Amino acid sequence: MSMIAAFYDNKSILITGATGFLGKVLMEKLFRTSPDLKVVYILVRPKAGQTLQQRVFQILNSKLFEKVKEVCPKVHEKIKPIYADLNQKDLAISKEDMKELLSSVNIIFHCAATVRFDDPLRHAVQLNVTATQQLLHIASQMPKLEAFIHISTAYSNCNLKHIDEVIYPCSVEPKKIIQSMEWLDDAIIDEITPKLIAGRPNTYTYTKALGEMIVQEEGSNLNVAIIRPSIVGATWQEPFPGWVDNLNGPSGLIVAAGKGFLRSIKATPMAVADLIPVDTVVNLTLAVGWYTAVHRPKPTLIYHCTSGTTNPCNWGKMGLQVLATFEKIPFERAFRRPNADFTTNYFTASYWNAVSHRAPAIIYDFYLRLTGREPRMTKLMDRLLRTISMLEYFINRSWEWSTYNTEMLMSEMSPEDQRVFNFDVSQLNWLEYIENYVLGVKKYILKEDMAGIPEAKQHLKRLRNIHYLFNTALFLIIWCLLIARSQMARNMWFFISPLYNL
Numbered sequence: 199m200s201m202i203a204a205f206y207d208n209k210s211i212l213i214t215g216a217t218g219f220l221g222k223v224l225m226e227k228l229f230r231t232s233p234d235l236k237v238v239y240i241l242v243r244p245k246a247g248q249t250l251q252q253r254v255f256q257i258l259n260s261k262l263f264e265k266v267k268e269v270c271p272k273v274h275e276k277i278k279p280i281y282a283d284l285n286q287k288d289l290a291i292s293k294e295d296m297k298e299l300l301s302s303v304n305i306i307f308h309c310a311a312t313v314r315f316d317d318p319l320r321h322a323v324q325l326n327v328t329a330t331q332q333l334l335h336i337a338s339q340m341p342k343l344e345a346f347i348h349i350s351t352a353y354s355n356c357n358l359k360h361i362d363e364v365i366y367p368c369s370v371e372p373k374k375i376i377q378s379m380e381w382l383d384d385a386i387i388d389e390i391t392p393k394l395i396a397g398r399p400n401t402y403t404y405t406k407a408l409g410e411m412i413v414q415e416e417g418s419n420l421n422v423a424i425i426r427p428s429i430v431g432a433t434w435q436e437p438f439p440g441w442v443d444n445l446n447g448p449s450g451l452i453v454a455a456g457k458g459f460l461r462s463i464k465a466t467p468m469a470v471a472d473l474i475p476v477d478t479v480v481n482l483t484l485a486v487g488w489y490t491a492v493h494r495p496k497p498t499l500i501y502h503c504t505s506g507t508t509n510p511c512n513w514g515k516m517g518l519q520v521l522a523t524f525e526k527i528p529f530e531r532a533f534r535r536p537n538a539d540f541t542t543n544y545f546t547a548s549y550w551n552a553v554s555h556r557a558p559a560i561i562y563d564f565y566l567r568l569t570g571r572e573p574r575m576t577k578l579m580d581r582l583l584r585t586i587s588m589l590e591y592f593i594n595r596s597w598e599w600s601t602y603n604t605e606m607l608m609s610e611m612s613p614e615d616q617r618v619f620n621f622d623v624s625q626l627n628w629l630e631y632i633e634n635y636v637l638g639v640k641k642y643i644l645k646e647d648m649a650g651i652p653e654a655k656q657h658l659k660r661l662r663n664i665h666y667l668f669n670t671a672l673f674l675i676i677w678c679l680l681i682a683r684s685q686m687a688r689n690m691w692f693f694i695s696p697l698y699n700l
């Protein structure tokens with residue numbers, strides 16, 4: 199019998215960010231392993247014209263929740279969506295809902311955040327710092343609260359090379375940053391942003407670091423723990439391999455490479471690709487919830503959820519496996535054949551951007567114009583190059599994260615819990631994982647049917663023939679021009695042409 203699963207029975211749990219990538223997998227595992235839990239409150243906002251109930255309905259009707267519905271047929275009755283907006287004061291929770299939350303919640307999992315790298319500082323602070331502060335304030339009024347688990351990122355201190363499971367203070371106090379956002383205007387905030395985030399590549403990593411400081415400062419009277427996952431990828435094993443539903447992290451680049459848009463990227467092949475499957479992060483999160491509530495460790499513990507220390511894989515190996523998988527399971531209607539390459543040099547990267555990204559986009563747009571259609575490829579390519587430029591920081595460096603607390607937690611778990619809530623990635627087979635990841639991107643993001651694979655392969659053959667034809671035509675044009683203008687080229691031609699007649 200799993201002690202951790204039994205711990206969540208009859209508990210009232212509050213999850214923020216439950217509609218996000220990590221939040222959905224967290225909810226799924228909770229219901230599958232602890233179907234007797236009391237209720238899961240989720241803080242949700244209406245989105246894309248959908249009400250809260252419609253959003254929950256959509257999640258429950260996805261493939262991810264198929265197993266849950268067998269184990270816990272009343273799952274829809276146990277999820278209680280609460281209207282909330284983390285951009286608003288007091289998170290915009292109504293008085294009645296607040297009363298219910300305050301009187302019943304036992305465990306909080308705080309997953310919500312803005313994960314955009316280019317968010318203006320004001321917005322990133324609001325979501326990742328102020329909302330966390332407000333949630334801690336609400337939590338401190340919950341008499342039945344046993345644990346508050348905060349999800350941060352392993353890159354909150356990416357300005358360092360070696361990162362321990364401790365909180366590294368930022369130069370300016372988070373409370374001062376929150377206050378200054380109230381009276382500084384946007385132009386000044388934009389001006390001081392580079393100075394504040396100094397050493398970090400974006401407002402996301404900076405505000406996640408501030409968020410950790412706020413948790414430490416304002417959660418001192420609570421049972422708090424912080425989890426720092428690295429780059430969260432598709433599921434490894436549970437509920438089935440390869441599930442992923444958004445384009446963040448590597449998923450977007452896998453789409454771009456598989457569709458033939460991404461042909462070259464500035465990346466260091468030997469740098470560690472610290473990917474961590476989302477189900478591994480969820481298993482650790484649930485184990486931390488149990489340990490924090492039951493053992494009440496002081497001071498606040500931080501848990502690194504990374505793969506590089508125990509089972510390192512590098513970007514070179516990962517890229518090759520992604521490309522190898524496209525051979526077996528190509529994506530449909532590719533723009534060009536998938537053939538992405540890594541370059542380490544700035545000038546080579548710029549050259550390939552011009553030749554392999556911009557030039558084909560311009561030629562294609564010219565073709566679209568000729569056939570009376572709206573040109574769109576140049577715009578799409580510009581967005582892709584912008585995205586790549588934001589991810590480059592993470593694929594050209596390696597970090598070392600210590601994992602003492604994570605290892606300690608594993609040693610505190612029973613053999614059954616170690617099996618059910620496994621977060622040991624030393625057994626992860628990267629080649630198999632990446633193949634399932636690419637397959638998951640095809641099925642769950644691109645919604646492509648496996649029955650379309652033969653046609654996709656035919657399409658790639660046609661693209662290869664067009665490629666050969668284009669190269670041959672280009673060669674002949676250049677050669678004719680050379681012959682017309684250069685005596686040496688003409689001599690060479692007269693020398694080799696009789697050979698053809700032999």
Ligand SMILES: CCCCCCCCCCCCCCCCCC(=O)SCCNC(=O)CCNC(=O)[C@H](O)C(C)(C)COP(=O)(O)OP(=O)(O)OC[C@H]1O[C@@H](n2cnc3c(N)ncnc32)[C@H](O)[C@@H]1OP(=O)(O)O
Binds near residue numbers: 445
């Ligand atoms: C051989 C191949 C090898 C491939 C493998 C190599 C993989 C390397 C991957 C390295 C990942 C490193 C991640 C580091 C993570 C740090 C840890 C965290 O906590 S991070 C937490 C995780 N956080 C993140 O990962 C956030 C990263 N993303 C962002 O910050 C923003 O999306 C943005 C600033 C990049 C673009 O903003 P903006 O221009 O306003 O655009 P929108 O957002 O509105 O989307 C525009 C279009 O682009 C689409 N699309 C979106 N994302 C990607 C993508 N990654 N890529 C491609 N495409 C992407 C999107 O669907 C949309 O398409 P459409 O609807 O128009 O058709």
Ligand SMILES: NC(=O)C1=CN([C@@H]2O[C@H](COP(=O)(O)OP(=O)(O)OC[C@H]3O[C@@H](n4cnc5c(N)ncnc54)[C@H](OP(=O)(O)O)[C@@H]3O)[C@@H](O)[C@H]2O)C=CC1
Binds near residue numbers: 351406
């Ligand atoms: N993905 C990754 O690679 C990594 C993620 N993390 C951390 O894990 C956590 C979860 O990330 P992930 O699931 O990938 O992110 P997603 O972007 O998939 O999910 C973010 C969640 O936050 C919610 N949210 C955002 N803004 C608001 C708001 N104003 N009001 C209410 N809810 C809001 C979103 O709701 P809605 O659906 O309405 O937009 C969504 O449920 C984050 O804390 C992130 O920093 C850490 C390391 C890596």
